[in-house]
Amino acid sequence: MNSGYQQGRIFLIAIVPEFSLQYAALPKAIKKKFTRQLTHLKDNPKHNSLRIHKLKSRDFWDFCVT
Structure with a gap:
């Protein structure tokens, strides 16, 4: 996918197992x-x-969801 953001930086989004468990319990709207x-x-x-x-x-x- 081509994004509008091109600054030559590479970043990694890591999701740890603890997050996955907590995410599963969230309401649909927050997901x-x-x-x-x-x-x-x-x-x-x-x-x-x-x-x-x-x-x-x-x-x-860090970034905000809500």
Whole structure:
């Protein structure tokens, strides 16, 4: 899939087993929002709705779902 975001960076989205268990218990509406935000992250990490920010002292980033 060709995205509009091209900055020469490669990033990895890692989903740990603990998340998968918690995700399974979420309401459908939250799962839908998560999927939409994950698509935004993949296609355009600078999308305003993500409110993305780097975690302190780490090379990890955080984004908002709700």
